Every structure is written in C-alpha cells, then in structure tokens.
Amino acid sequence: MLGCSTDMYHHDLTLDEALDGEEQVAGNVIACAASNEDDGLVSVFFYQRDGASNVKYYETESADVDKDDFENYYRIDLSATDVFNGYLKKFEVAAFEEKWVIVTFEEAGKVHLSNPIRLKHETRPTEYLPQNVYVDDGEPGSPVFTWDDGTYTDSEIYFQVVSDAQGNLLSGTYTLENRFQFYNLDNVVLNITEQPPSALKSSSAYTFTLLAVSADNWVNLYSEIDFRAK
Template sequence: MIRKKYFLLYLLFFCLVVSCDSDDSEPLTDTTLDTTLINREFVIDNVIACAASNENLNTISVFLYPREGVNNISFYETVSLETDKNNFSNYLKGEGELIDVFNGYLLKYEITPQQEKWVIVTFEEEGIIHLSNPIRLKQNTKPTEYLSDNITVDANSFMPVFTWQDGIADDSKIYFHVVSDENGNLLSGTYTFEKMFQYYNLDNVVLNITETEPPALEIDSNYGFTLMAVSEDNWVNLFSEITFEVQ
C-alpha cells in the first residue's frame, strides 16, 4: 500500500514537470505545405511577395500584396537553406501576425528566424490556393541596406521623375516603388527594371499593383517615395524612403 502511494505521488510529480516543460516551449505546427495542397487546386508564382531584414537586424519583414477578396493568408518556411526549395514537403506552416503597410494596401509578417531559410507566402482566392515564388532569406549574408540619399527627384511638374542608384549589392533584378500621400496611403505601386519611374507614366512599368487611377499630385503637399531593390530570389537588397513636394 505504501509503495503504491509513493508510486502515485511520483507519477503526479512527473506529469506536473512534463506539463510545465510543455507550457514553456513555443507552439509548433507540423502542417506542411504539401499536405495543405492535397486535393486542392493551386497556382504557383501568383503571389507578389518579398522579404527584407529590418534595420535592427533582429527581425525580418515578409511583405505581400493581398489582392482584393483574398483570404486565409499564410506563410511556410523551411528549416534551413540546405533543403530543396521546390519540395513543398520541406515547408512548415509559420506563426505570425499580419501587419498593415501603407494602411493595409500591403501586408507583412515580422519573423525572427535564427538562420537563413526559404519562405513561401500563400493565400486563397475564389477557392484556389495561390503561392509565391520561394523567398530566400539573407539576413546574415546580405542584410538589407537602408539609404535615402541614393534617390533623386525632379518634382518641377505634376508628374515628378524619380531616379536612383543601387547600393552595395549589384544583383538587384527589379525595383518596386510606391508613391504615398502624407497619411501613408498608397497612391501608386509599380515595378520597373530600369532605375527610373515617372508618376504616373506606365511606359517602362513591368508590373502595376495600383488598383485605381491615382490622383493628380497637388502643389505644396507632402508625399512619400519608397523604393525596394529586389534580387531574383525575392530578397530586398536595398530599402529607401524620401519625402518630396511638387513645385
């Protein structure tokens, strides 16, 4: 009887220890991207997304453009870079809160990975799952550079011209630029291969996420211009922001 009593006490103590250890650990998910896609229609390379290390180097922002009407936005990540980026079974569903960018026109996850890895962003649209291209995180080997003096603005008309130079990295393939008002609302969002954009001239624009015709700019009003120089594997090499006024 005494032995049974001690055994029960030991078992209770053991369960308490295991319970405490479990509470202290971070929640993990074993949901992989390939299991999410089972028996589902999906489209690859149909989510606009990229990632940048933040200035404090402690977090990474994973940006995405959520087309109107999409839902179930998620991201999936590999354990490391050594895994096959094209094998969806290597991607585990990540945990994170979506944060508004440009008052919700764009969204981002802020994550704190300990090592470089691959990330894929997904969302659903009319019952179909859409996937971004794999994004290669480079927070250790090529942290995002933050500059503002690399941009020149000719604002002597209602169609200001923006030109810029690359920073340290020389492998940027495309440039994403946003013109916003003084309240942070996105007026235009465009991509060019050239290091030049004129508001609102689409002659050299290769991708346009501006959903409606943007307004004409007003004299003596404050505006913002944001630039991301993006590599072929969707890493932001350079992030620049300036303010300007139309003269």
C-alpha cells in the same frame, strides 16, 4: 518572440500536405522579404488582393534544402500587420538562420502561392540608403524618380510606392529600370495600383519608397524619402 518558438511550428502540416487535393496557382502571390533596419527582425511583405483570404506563412528550417520541394516547408502561426494603411501586409519574423519562406492565400476557390523567398539577413542584410534616390520635379505633378543600387548590384526588379502624408498608397509599380515617373506606365512591368491616381498636388507632402529586389525575392536596398510636389 516571433517565429522562433518550436510550438509555433505545425510539424504535422507541411505545405505539401496543406496543398493535397487543392487546386493551386504557383507564383501568383506578390511577396518579398527584407531585414529590418534596427530591430533584428525580418519583414516578409505581400500584396493581398481584394477577395483573397486565409493567408498563411510557411518556412523551411534552413536554407540548405530544396526550395521547390513543398515537403520542406512548415506552417507557422503569425499575424500579419498593415503596411501603407493596409494596402500591403507583412509578417515580421525573428529568423535565427537563413531559410526559404512561402506565403499563400485562398482566392476564387484556389490556393495561390508566392515564389520561394530566400531570407539573407545574415549574409546580405538589407541596405537602407535614402541618399541613393533622386527627384526631378521639373514637370508639375509628375516628378521623375531615379536611384542608384547599393552594395549589391544583382537586383532584377524595382518596386516603387508613392504615398501621401497619411501613409496611403497612391501608386505601386514595378520597373526593370532605375527610373519611374509618376504616373507614367511606359516602363512599368507590373502595376498593383487599384485606381489611377490624380496628379500630385503642388506643395503637398508625399513619400517615395523603393525596394530593389533580387531574383530570389530578397530586398537588397530599401530607400524612403519625403518630398513636396511642385
């Protein structure tokens, strides 16, 4: 089991203690969390920039604590796994109650921290609704994706990934609108695409993945569809 055994907790090392004497950068790790669709686990996704190392996972023992007090976060030893062939990473956690989590890594001599992430797998399990995504492929090589929110309408930002048939991330973008056109950045507010991608190839298979994220970094909606470029 992941994240449930007490010997995985470093009760002698809080996040506050780990940061003692370290130069730190708050809110500079892109991360969010979603309940998995069918195995009862929670996935904590994060983007590990090139050159970042020593990734660590911290969590509180419950949600009923001050999320901004680093003394409430304890380190847990977890191994990250690849998403989109390593472009993103995730920790998979067996969380038996809701709590707050933070992901950290080291980069350029500083410790960078994610914003606190509220796990809400009990009260707001992530919805998996591929039928909520629509593709308009009227412009060759540059389809327009739109989507509807699910039950929860408080999502503040939307993360979109276009990947190829081998699962390689071609573009990773964030918008505030329920719309994204590949690869038009006019309404993109955050872009983690390392290299501008080429236009999509006619008749080739691709996947569009959408995460609708709330203000406390919980994924309300996870939608994934396969499509072919025109």
